[in-house]
Amino acid sequence: MTKPNMTRILRAPDGIADAAKLLKQGALVAFPTETVYGLGADATNGTAVARVFAAKNRPSFNPLIAHVADAEQAKHYVIWSDTAEQLARAFWPGPLSLVLPLRDDHGVSELTTAGLSTLAIRIPAHPVAQALLRQVGVPVAAPSANPSGRISPTTAAHALAGLRGRIDAVLDGGPCPVGLESTIGGLFDAPVLLRPGGLASEDIEALLGCPLKQRAAEDPMSAPGQMQSHYAAESAVRLNAIAAREGEVLLGFGSINGALNLSETGNLIEAAANLFGHLHQLDEMKRPIAVAPIPMTGLGVAINDRLSRAAAPRGTTK
Ligand code: TXA
Ligand code: MG
Numbered sequence: 001m002t003k004p005n006m007t008r009i010l011r012a013p014d015g016i017a018d019a020a021k022l023l024k025q026g027a028l029v030a031f032p033t034e035t036v037y038g039l040g041a042d043a044t045n046g047t048a049v050a051r052v053f054a055a056k057n058r059p060s061f062n063p064l065i066a067h068v069a070d071a072e073q074a075k076h077y078v079i080w081s082d083t084a085e086q087l088a089r090a091f092w093p094g095p096l097s098l099v100l101p102l103r104d105d106h107g108v109s110e111l112t113t114a115g116l117s118t119l120a121i122r123i124p125a126h127p128v129a130q131a132l133l134r135q136v137g138v139p140v141a142a143p144s145a146n147p148s149g150r151i152s153p154t155t156a157a158h159a160l161a162g163l164r165g166r167i168d169a170v171l172d173g174g175p176c177p178v179g180l181e182s183t184i185g186g187l188f189d190a191p192v193l194l195r196p197g198g199l200a201s202e203d204i205e206a207l208l209g210c211p212l213k214q215r216a217a218e219d220p221m222s223a224p225g226q227m228q229s230h231y232a233a234e235s236a237v238r239l240n241a242i243a244a245r246e247g248e249v250l251l252g253f254g255s256i257n258g259a260l261n262l263s264e265t266g267n268l269i270e271a272a273a274n275l276f277g278h279l280h281q282l283d284e285m286k287r288p289i290a291v292a293p294i295p296m297t298g299l300g301v302a303i304n305d306r307l308s309r310a311a312a313p314r315g316t317t318k
Helices: 014-024 046-056 081-091 125-137 156-161 203-208 267-284 300-311
Strands: 008-011 027-029 038-042 064-066 095-099 118-122 169-172 182-187 191-193 247-252 289-291
Touching: 008 014, 008 038, 008 095, 014 125, 014 169, 027 125, 038 046, 046 300, 081 095, 081 182, 081 203, 156 169, 169 203, 169 300, 182 203, 191 203, 247 267, 267 289, 267 300
Parallel strands: 008 169, 027 169, 064 118, 095 182, 247 289
Antiparallel strands: 027 038, 095 118, 182 191
16 A cells, blocks of 8 residues: 555544445554544554554554454454453453463564564454444554654544644544553563553552552563653643743643643543643643643553653653
């Protein structure tokens, strides 16, 4: 398939069948999930997956999450375990990705896994993603639908603003209700939290009855894509601000009001849903962004994770 000059806009639900057809042909289609918009490609088609890396300008050592419609389909690609079953029953479909050892006969492109012997797999709960994945029938590799390192997209307009002309189509299914990427759990000898996200780690720990191991910072391959500078706005970002300094625009939370407020009532679920959209809006003002303090509980852990990466010096990896 040649490089697209034009990105088609498809609207769900009518456009789902066309989106599925395009994906089966090896095209790149951005689609909604409950977390953020994903940039989808057939995970078994190396050429299609290579085009995802090119469209996003993403380093190819950074593996992609494979999306499938249900746990039965997931079991075709990864070696299942009791813990996987327990987590899948409680939290799938939903904002949780599980990293599991690959099966020998997996058929997934090496570019999807970046050559690792594991695969990150997720069952999105969004009805449009569900319908799309059922129609496609193969696993769909989907990073967030933004240029690498930039703010993640929670609307079709965000995805288009970053990738128009670089991808074949966007399937518009409205804004993403969770607004933060999935929580990633690694199921190795003990369950490890590889990335905080849209499912609070407290909920996972309550189900398993034990604390999750934290990702080993010295082992970059345990979560290869965890760039320190990520989600970068064009403007500088300053955290834990009580008030805006001269020239800054303030992103508020709770009783600290600014140009925009993540949640006036201090609700972390609402704040997560608003985070990337508000950052996109404030970024358009082309002024340094100050952000009010966000508590480190529940979804606040993932919100602070994304904000600290948005504030990190550019080009740093960790
Ligand atoms: O909510 C989400 O997870 C969204 C939607 C579209 O599903 N996707 C998403 O993908 O956030 P992406 O590519 O932006 O982030 C995936 C993260 C990266 O940090 C990558 O390094 C990590 O998952 N990852 C993927 N496969 C892995 C593996 N086998 N082992 C460890 N980390 C892995
Ligand atoms: Mg991303």
